[in-house]
Amino acid sequence: MIDRRIEAKLKDALRRSASVALMGPRQIGKTTIALSVSESKPSIYLDLENRLDLEKVKDFRTFHEANRESLIILDEVQKLPELFMELRGIIDQERRKDNRYGMFLFLGSASMDLLQQSGESLAGRISYIELYPIDILEYAGDDVEKMNVLWLRGGFPESLLTSSDSDSMEWRLDFIKTYLERDIPQFGPRIPAATLERFWTMLAHNQGSVLNAAHLARNLEVSGVTIGRYLDLMADLLLVRRLRPWTTNVGKRLVRSPKIYLRDSGITHALLNIGDYNSLLGHPVVGGSWEGFVIENIIGVAPSRTQSFYYRSPGGAEIDLILEFAGGEKWAIEIKRNSAPKLSRGFHTACEDVKPDRKFVVYAGRDTFSMGEGIMAISLFSLMEELLNK
The missing domain is CATH 3.40.50.300 (P-loop containing nucleotide triphosphate hydrolases)
Structure with missing residues (x-):
């Protein structure tokens, strides 16, 4: 336990x-x-x-x-x-x-x-x-191998603590089936389970993408209003996170649709039939999955009344996660999967617009070091500890 x-x-x-x-x-x-x-x-x-x-x-x-x-x-x-x-x-x-x-x-x-x-x-x-899924502070600490198990299987206790990846996958597939056939129909208008499963799977394929309701509607052959209703339901069931855009006046035209994440990485992987760590690393969703996993872990330990956003301009300026604390302090966080992080010009431009108090790059290594211009590279574990003690 x-x-x-x-x-x-x-x-x-x-x-x-x-x-x-x-x-x-x-x-x-x-x-x-x-x-x-x-x-x-x-x-x-x-x-x-x-x-x-x-x-x-x-x-x-x-x-x-x-x-x-x-x-x-x-x-x-x-x-x-x-x-x-x-x-x-x-x-x-x-x-x-x-x-x-x-x-x-x-x-x-x-x-x-x-x-x-x-x-x-x-x-x-x-x-x-x-109550968020089990996070790396509770399960993995700074053990990278255990963190990867948590990322693959997700933070539902019975999925995470099974004896094998295959047993974990079976648990998650049963979880999805139960939600589709029994739980979701209790909360909203009757939605065919097959349609909702397709929608859920489409969200998994597009993990971390800016919401394009028209594209989803065309693929499901429903209206944009119906897509909004489906998304509201999944968010109300605490299965989906809508990360809002940071749109405070900066004198620029900005992307204003939310980014959509399935909140548990293990459910994302089950919907995409990703059964082991090597398969995850070779899958096109690996970047979006890692980003969602990091964001959910960070938000789970942020102080109460912290607001979370992302930032993107049509010109390519982008910040993966902005944390705005109760006193007005802002942190800009970029998320990288590799162990030798490199930043694009877009992050620097976005920081000029947002003017964060602190700037971080969460990457796959363990060390904390400066990348210049006030930007610190840091592990997910170390950033979460810093937030927990804030």
Whole structure:
């Protein structure tokens, strides 16, 4: 079992909030973490996919009254969105009794239902935490070989910790099939599984590309509006990241469509039938896959309220990732797969436009060294450690 860094953050949130929502895709490890947290205080756990457990909370006010001394943990809470209609009154009632913290822990596999139902009514009464896939700090450290295993298999625990690459691939293929046939139909309008699988696979082939909805629509023989709907669904299920363009006034015409990444590298590779590390290195998606893997690891350790962007101009000025921190500080990050990184003129031009406070090149080596003009070459591990301590 891998210790997850977020467990300490979750315990802290329960000490200062009446309720906490831990969000993340299925099988990412939410239940394991919640049960670990439950060992430190009186708790009751219910899985709302279990019919009996769901019946227990249909009258939630009565259920809470009978268990008010315990932390109530509700898994797959999007199954009961009407719960939040009751929750505000319960929390306010408990506050009047000076019971203010650590009452509820909700686990959800999709962002949309929970956020839409609770966004206004639970303002000031709930903290949101997102659980990312296992990252290199948690699994690999500065071990390059283990990092490559993580990149190939992805950060879902059961995929990463299998005994072989083939077993990992089988797990991921089953995961994809389950999402397509059972999970996704629960959240939106009925979409044929075959169509959605083609869409998901097309996104994998175009990992890290600027969204071209018209191109995707032509290939799927649907409208651009439908592509937007599919993409919204995948993003709400926390399977896809839309990296926004940095468009603050620089007096230039800029690319304004988001870049699209599948958030787990292992799922990307399964959709493309990439079963081992050598096959990955020889595949056309290798650059986009590495870029997405690095970006997801970096964003996963960035301080709260950090905003992430990319920058691109039609003239070729480009920055793979811009981090803008709460105080306004900006970091420009270029991502390279090789161990001897070289920068194009486009990165320098983009930095002149963006004016970042710090400039980095994340590359495949271990050393940290200057590349001139205030640019530091750094390993992914070292950059993540620096962000974690920021």
